Amino acid sequence: MTANEPFFQGHFPGAPIMPGVLILEALAQTGGILVHQKGYDKKIAVLLNVTGAKFRKPVTPGDQLYLHAKGIHISGNGGKISAKALIGDQLAAEAEISFALVDKEQL
16 A cells, blocks of 8 residues: 555545555455356356454555455355455454345346
């Protein structure tokens, strides 16, 4: 993350941290990539639920955020992933994210 990211300018001026909602969105997007790699590329993953979200370490300018997603259950109708955001080897955030898989034509 660079200090030039627009969210750092207004989120806690003088003590900038990445908003938690943006970290959760990044984790959900990482889960979407996992779903497409599993062969569901004609469907879109639509967010249903976020549970157990915990923020362990603030993400600040200069940090490199590594995103990991692991499928707990994935089927043609939807599923759940376990996702983690790391700064180096330190846990910054984690959550379980549930989603529905919807045909692109239905949207």
